[in-house]
Amino acid sequence: MKNVILEARKIKKSFDQDQVLNLDIVKVYEAAFNFLLGPNGSGKTTLLNILSMVDTDYQGEVFYRGQLMGKQEGEILEFRRRFSVIWQNPYLFKGTVKANIGLPLKFRKSSPDIIEEKVKKMADKLDISHLLAKRSGELSGGERQKVSIARALITEPEVLFIDEPNTSLDYESSRYFNGLFSELVADGVTVLLITHDLYQIQNLADYITVLNDGKVVNQGTSEQVDF
Amino acid sequence: MKNVILEARKIKKSFDQDQVLNLDIVKVYEAAFNFLLGPNGSGKTTLLNILSMVDTDYQGEVFYRGQLMGKQEGEILEFRRRFSVIWQNPYLFKGTVKANIGLPLKFRKSSPDIIEEKVKKMADKLDISHLLAKRSGELSGGERQKVSIARALITEPEVLFIDEPNTSLDYESSRYFNGLFSELVADGVTVLLITHDLYQIQNLADYITVLNDGKVVNQGTSEQVDF
Amino acid sequence: MEYIISGLQSALMLIINLDPEVTKVVTTSLKLSLTSTLLAALFGTPLGILFSKIDFKGKFVFNTVLNTLLSLPTVVLGLFVYSIISRRGLLGEWGLLFTMKGIIIGQVLLILPIVMALVRNAIHDIDEKMYKTAISMGATGTQQFRLLLSEARYGIIGALITGFGRVIGEVGISMMLGGNIKGYTRTITTAIAMETNKGRFSFGLALGIILLFIAFLINFIIYFYQIGESR
Amino acid sequence: MEYIISGLQSALMLIINLDPEVTKVVTTSLKLSLTSTLLAALFGTPLGILFSKIDFKGKFVFNTVLNTLLSLPTVVLGLFVYSIISRRGLLGEWGLLFTMKGIIIGQVLLILPIVMALVRNAIHDIDEKMYKTAISMGATGTQQFRLLLSEARYGIIGALITGFGRVIGEVGISMMLGGNIKGYTRTITTAIAMETNKGRFSFGLALGIILLFIAFLINFIIYFYQIGESR
Amino acid sequence: SAANAQERLILATTTSTENSGLLDVLLPPFEETFGVRVDVVSVGTGKAISIAENGDADVILVHARAAEDAFVEAGYGVNRRDVMYNDFIILGPASDPAGIKGMTDAGKALHKIAESKSPFVSRGDDSGTNKKELSIWASVGIEPSGRWYIETGQGMGASLNVANEKQAYILADRGTYLAYSGDIDLGIVVEGDPELFNPYGIIPVNPAVHNHVNYQMAMALVGYITSQQGQKIISEYTAYGKVLFHPSAIKPEDLK
């Protein structure tokens, strides 16, 4: 059994009057492929926002390596910087693809030379070098997705949150990224993945949490869980 | 062999200097499941824009039932109204889900009563009645997709263009919509579908066009084409 | 400081007593600024949308000219229109000078660039996908236009509020083209300028407070009906 | 009509001859309006962003008040500030009346609401996802702020251009707080008002044309560096 | 600039004085002699007096005798001196509907205007000119009102434009009329009545009330303007080829 890197306890989250999350315990294991499953609207993205510390407006507690996480901007910035998120329908900033991919490094005050170099390397690796000079509004659906993946990986995150990555990706790319994410896990990165893709679930999952209507309905290793 | 309902000849399309489409002939068959395949950035969405007469800024000719389509707004409105498009990353208008689904009918000057009734029926059918009062910004990824499908189907289109519909849909919904689209084809609706989903291709396709780098690399019935 | 306090007091008195002269300038100001804003909206909104959508050579220069017109001082615009509608001007025969119509002409010209520029900015940020979606839904040109208005509502109403604020608070054009004629073309602002000139500062401030009060009511109504409901 | 033609002619002559008096009022106007716009941008942009993001009770009223302040006539604001910086006012000892500083105070107060309101409108239309994305990328508060500025660039620069246009073209505040003192606080607009008063209409128009010419140059530079490169 | 380092004297005066161009020749010799910069703030008479009451000016040069006296009476000003005078005239359209052209009695002329209900433009702004006009109406027992009596509440120039547009009669000061005569179609119909004289006075602000004012320099200006040198400049000043102001601190026969 692997170590627990993130643990959420008694999480409640409401929009206006509607309660969309009401969880007892959710665990994310270190250096493993953690899957978050459930039907549309069951609260997966909402939970991802909370675990990745992007949303701090919730009731309950989140622990990182056993330490209670605060909800103030200042306290959690350094933890957040160990994480990356690949979003469902990624938002790209105005400007070039190159600027978009380099931005997280700029936030971390890397030097322009290093940024330039890392962006080049990452683009080569993901086969999107031909897109670097394009503006973000000029990309196809799959190209957007690839750029957003490059942007998330460039900081070499400790934990990677992924919300339906295969959306819009062609067959080749899909396979490539499945392989890439597995490699990352093998290298010690923790991945939390939301997906509806049976292939991914059957072949990649180490641990699975299934949500329904804001509640955990099943949880365990991929052998234990009947999804 | 079915009738050809849409035919594109010698289509060329460029953004700035880049030519992204350069096609000889593309045919869409009536009352059939037409698939448009190809890797990311190969020009699928660009071609869909042209065939659905949303984009009129191209070189070449598009024929609808043998008749050359104009490129002026006025000439093509009535044809456009026989079509519907389900977009990759749908855009929802500000306001409620209900208003969004009813909008195409409003454009066609249906009475408020009829709109109300049809929207209700469609929402029931697609199991999204609980979302009708929500504002478009408050939906989950899959919910957005379902709303956009409802909005496209409400006009009972003659031709339905679909750009990666299963994006963000859960397994159940995915299966449901595959079934629904098949029924529509059986009822005489022409469907043009863009997808990367092997399951859909293997089980649903009647005719397949494969694009690569803006060119048709393969075309024919699903038996003929090696994708 | 004492001006401010005694200004507040006399503003209150004027409102309570419904002073007939004040009532008259208030209604004149309201008629003028609402009419001017309405006309500017009618022309400026479609023009602003048009120029944000169509591409043409020299658009860069056109945009700069539009931005420049935001600097046009009311006195200069007043002078300009004056020289056209005065007895010696091109349209002298129409007798527009020192009438409400004369003021409206000037005010519409004043805020047309503002409305156009701000509408242009609001439209600029609308997602390209919005157009594709509307077109694919079979919207006619007019329907696309209405949809665009509704999607950019916040920015467009903002443009109109800015334009309205500009005309109800401007004095140069009303003075120059209206003549501040008592009981006829005297507006709140020209009355304020006059009282200030007389050295009656607290009365000037009192009228200013009344003007702000009215502007507040109008903004309240607009905001309540248009913005309050969105989002 | 003849005013306009002879106005154009004398504008040309004044520019060609680099008339020293005209040069002086032009530099005064420029110094004032650039300083005021800069200060208003410095305070107004963050405030506008703040008020568009945070939610508090009475935000509705606050927004309406902000919109109302767009109607504030320059004379009234001038009077208001006058009553504070006059010798008898609270800050009388500072001797700010009839100085450049006095004018700047008034002008900043004039456009602060405009900048805030237009920035608020621009920010309002930014996609909610932009914030989430920036946060998830580990941006600090300042970095989020900068990113927001860049994403809403078009609208924010539009706000500043509108503010700049308002101050360089306004006359009431410069007149009231500056006193139109020759060689010192006389600006292009107060000079125009004075010339118009004297009946020297075409000279007034000439100065107006020079003002527009300068505003054009400034807008051209801004547009060229900031907007031209975007998209 | 060097000017900024200099001592500063704020003179509040009426627009008509500044607009006449007189100050541009009258003040420089004073500024040079005393090493002072005179900042001229030209506004309406009422406003000039209010500014001085607040201590925002050091000295005023205005033409509204009653208001000036009240200003001194209230203790805001001290040492008022007569400086000069010019005169008012009544202008009218060429058609002269009231038939007053050539009259020399302003009161009777206004009476005929009222009788014939010919359009008349009043500044209605409490200015010196406006007060003069009202006093003439009062002297013939008429309280003007009705559609023919148009109140602009504006300065002289703007009011002249209104009168021109409406082809109405108007009481104006000669300086402004001369400045506008090229642009308007109104001519002089009444002039020369002593009632129409328009005296200017200079008043330093009382340093006992506003201890910060530059009283010394203000008194120096009073001294200069009422001196042989100042009075001579006034008497010799012409605009549009006409003498505009007549010195009154020193009688013409005593001017050297």
Ligand SMILES: Nc1ncnc2c1ncn2[C@@H]1O[C@H](COP(=O)(O)OP(=O)(O)OP(=O)(O)O)[C@@H](O)[C@H]1O
């Ligand atoms: N901003 C919001 N305001 C109101 N309701 C919201 C908001 N965001 C999400 N919801 C609601 O919360 C519920 C959970 O949303 P969430 O996005 O977490 O679903 P999900 O599991 O990610 O679904 P999907 O697979 O469709 O992406 C949904 O019913 C959704 O309508």
Ligand SMILES: Nc1ncnc2c1ncn2[C@@H]1O[C@H](COP(=O)(O)OP(=O)(O)OP(=O)(O)O)[C@@H](O)[C@H]1O
């Ligand atoms: N507005 C634009 N400006 C410039 N280039 C564009 C623009 N839109 C699309 N492209 C380019 O045109 C090519 C085809 O794009 P298109 O969206 O048709 O691809 P696609 O086949 O739909 O890909 P995907 O499967 O990723 O959605 C891509 O290389 C894309 O970068």
Ligand SMILES: [Mg+2]
């Ligand atoms: Mg989701």
Ligand SMILES: [Mg+2]
């Ligand atoms: Mg696509």
